[in-house]
Amino acid sequence: MATKTSAARGARSAMRIIKKYPNRRLYDTATSGYITLTDVRQMVVENTPFEVRDAKTNEELTRTILLQIILEEEAVGVPMFSNDMLSQMIRLYGGAMQGVVGGLFEQNVRAFTEFQKNIAEKGGTLIGSTGADGGQVGSEVWQQFMQLQAPAMQGVMGNYLEQSSKMFLDMQQKMQESSKQFFPGFAYPGFPGAAGDKK
Secondary structure, eight states, X not given: OHHHHHHHHHHHHHSEEEEEOTTSOEEETTTTEEEOHHHHHHHHHTTOOEEEEETTTOOBXXXXXXXXXXXXXXXXXXXXXXXXXXXXXXXXXTSTTHHHHHHHHHHHHHHHHHHHHHHHHHHHHHTTOBOTTSOBOOHHHHHHHHHHHHHHHHHHXXXXXXXXXXXXXXXXXXXXXXXXXXXXXXXXXXXXTOTTOOO
């Protein structure tokens, strides 16, 4: 019992609390100083557990801050989400597949992250080893290789998510069409003749 309680306390103490003030400034209670979205992004990259809370109401705002970071990342460099994919994702909201899609995207992104991590770890074992030409693999060479791979991996992930979005939209459309045949008197928003449709 005492072990569980101390473990729970340890988990809570490891969680960094960031307070968001009305002036949009972020205050890190662990360092007693103001931080930027770039600092929060670094915490995500380093797997540092944190929560963002409204300084006045204590409402949790972590998700909102993470979405802001994604928006900033998409605005510079190589975007992961194309306009088409973002449109597809918006269309999934409110549909029958919304709950399923979120879970599957989460699993796939986690699997892809593990794949990236494994490649990085295997690269670490290569550093200092002797290649077929007798030369040694240096850490700088490996870092250059990984930097070149990053845009390609990002593109692969973006394409995969885009194809997944299209597939789920097709499934949703087919489900709606099938249910129309079984329940012809029911109103289906978005279908011709549905209740509430204005001509």
